[in-house]
Amino acid sequence: MTIRFDEMELQAPILRAVSDIGFEEMTPIQAQVFPVVMEGKDIIGQAQTGTGKTAAYSLPILEQIDPKNKHLQAVVLCPTRELAIQVADEMHKFSKYMHGIKILPVYGGQDIVRQIKALKAGTQIMIGTPGRVMDHMRRKTIKFDFVNKVILDEADEMLNMGFREDIETILKEIPEERQTLLFSATMPQTILDIAKTYQKNAVKIKVAAKELTVPKIEQYYYEVKSQNKFEVLLRLIDLYQPKLSLIFCNTKQKVDELASELQGRGYFAEALHGDLKQQQRDRVMKSFRTGRADILVATDVAARGIDVDDVEAVFNYDLPQDYEYYVHRIGRTGRAGRTGRAFSMVVGRDIFRIKDIQRYCKTKILVQPVPSINDVVAVKAEKILDKVEKLIDEGDLKKMIQIIEQKVNEEDYTSLEIAAALLKMSFGEENGYSSEEIRKSTQQDFGDTGAEAGMVRLFINLGKNQRIRPGDILGAIAGETNMPGKLIGSIDMYDKYTFVEVPSEYAAQVVEVMKHAKIKGKSINIEPANKSR
Numbered sequence: 001m002t003i004r005f006d007e008m009e010l011q012a013p014i015l016r017a018v019s020d021i022g023f024e025e026m027t028p029i030q031a032q033v034f035p036v037v038m039e040g041k042d043i044i045g046q047a048q049t050g051t052g053k054t055a056a057y058s059l060p061i062l063e064q065i066d067p068k069n070k071h072l073q074a075v076v077l078c079p080t081r082e083l084a085i086q087v088a089d090e091m092h093k094f095s096k097y098m099h100g101i102k103i104l105p106v107y108g109g110q111d112i113v114r115q116i117k118a119l120k121a122g123t124q125i126m127i128g129t130p131g132r133v134m135d136h137m138r139r140k141t142i143k144f145d146f147v148n149k150v151i152l153d154e155a156d157e158m159l160n161m162g163f164r165e166d167i168e169t170i171l172k173e174i175p176e177e178r179q180t181l182l183f184s185a186t187m188p189q190t191i192l193d194i195a196k197t198y199q200k201n202a203v204k205i206k207v208a209a210k211e212l213t214v215p216k217i218e219q220y221y222y223e224v225k226s227q228n229k230f231e232v233l234l235r236l237i238d239l240y241q242p243k244l245s246l247i248f249c250n251t252k253q254k255v256d257e258l259a260s261e262l263q264g265r266g267y268f269a270e271a272l273h274g275d276l277k278q279q280q281r282d283r284v285m286k287s288f289r290t291g292r293a294d295i296l297v298a299t300d301v302a303a304r305g306i307d308v309d310d311v312e313a314v315f316n317y318d319l320p321q322d323y324e325y326y327v328h329r330i331g332r333t334g335r336a337g338r339t340g341r342a343f344s345m346v347v348g349r350d351i352f353r354i355k356d357i358q359r360y361c362k363t364k365i366l367v368q369p370v371p372s373i374n375d376v377v378a379v380k381a382e383k384i385l386d387k388v389e390k391l392i393d394e395g396d397l398k399k400m401i402q403i404i405e406q407k408v409n410e411e412d413y414t415s416l417e418i419a420a421a422l423l424k425m426s427f428g429e430e431n432g433y434s435s436e437e438i439r440k441s442t443q444q445d446f447g448d449t450g451a452e453a454g455m456v457r458l459f460i461n462l463g464k465n466q467r468i469r470p471g472d473i474l475g476a477i478a479g480e481t482n483m484p485g486k487l488i489g490s491i492d493m494y495d496k497y498t499f500v501e502v503p504s505e506y507a508a509q510v511v512e513v514m515k516h517a518k519i520k521g522k523s524i525n526i527e528p529a530n531k532s533r
């Protein structure tokens, strides 16, 4: 059974805004929360991300706010600045046809004086992170006298982030004749304790994970060896070419590592985790939202609640520790009716966990063979040939045709061979040299080159006399190959030549690629060093 918004006792301006946004029917949590809040009762609501909690509490708040009273009337607590802004934005949209309503997000990192001014100017709804709200309490820049609703959004996440004490302090300061609405994806004992202490006869509302798992998300898993995880990830990205991808790792270190490995391979990836300063976080999120970075590597906590449309793929690079997180993670794709895909890497005993996740989340995750290099090559070729088609349609290829014709006539090549070689060449330009392929096929033993263990010392016939600096060499190698620059070892520069050390697994690729490359416009000769040199 579904309920439309216009069946609820919502004032016309709110209904009009909701319809502008395009919502028609209430989600299950919205349908259950709305009447209970209108009756004035407390709520303890368990629902996963993506179930529509923001509207569930925002609409009754707006419906019951008194626009003539310019004092603070509702306080929403959120775990992160990102979420506070998101919730405030959404409330703004719902209230755009209402008059005399002021909504203010408050969070750390923003000029507090400006927030104080805005609070003084008559904010009725404040959406804040517990830390910053505490700040205002200490400065006595907020008054809770007229507050009659407190909302704890993503309560479990706020506790995970260490906000428990702050939350309790805030709850103690707000008048007791109030409604307390608590929302959490999980219900650990600490949450139940808070509910018991600070709520009155709270109505329990639970939306089962079953209702949540969006059928439009195709879910796959791949059995991989741990040393192949990265290559498999690259293949999946290359194969599916998602507009935006979200990759989950279980630790901050892994997030940083993976993001820089991806960058090293020429992908536009950014890392997001709890160690980032707010400012860095904002920069990363902005770059992801605008698509400048199309891959976001994140931890669960950092990514929770982030609502970005256009995420077409979610990768579980590490399987989540907590099965509920699986649902949170994949819920980040397939938003707003779009199709999404979720890919999980399964290493060794993970296979048992993937079965548990399926049972627990009542969902189906299909096993798939790791896509072969050929699959990826076919997709890449298709993409390039699409562009080629366009060029042919545009015409104006006379001169080029003459050149090819001449080549075919003079040499023993067919035009097919030339086309194939050009296609191969454009692969390199698309995304650096196709990863494993080249490295595997050209992996060779260079013997002892006098390098550190695990490295190969390479000789380059350019040196100080050619006005080359170590940075030029590093830049050229990192730019031309798909080896991250930070893996380059020592660079010894002499007048006429230079020695540079690279990890042995990349050596063959570096030699192969750099032979055809130029440094500062100069062609180079590069070869493994003799130990005697």
Ligand code: ADP
Pocket (backbone or CB within 6 Å): 022, 023, 024, 025, 026, 027, 030, 047, 048, 049, 050, 051, 052, 053, 054, 055, 305, 307, 335, 336
């Ligand atoms: P949660 O807080 O539970 O994670 P959100 O409130 O962020 O979920 O909502 C998730 C997404 O669903 C948002 O993109 C939101 O615009 C959309 N949404 C919410 N309610 C509805 C609705 N009734 N109809 C259609 N889309 C909705």
Ligand code: MG
Pocket (backbone or CB within 6 Å): 053, 054, 153, 305
């Ligand atoms: Mg939310």
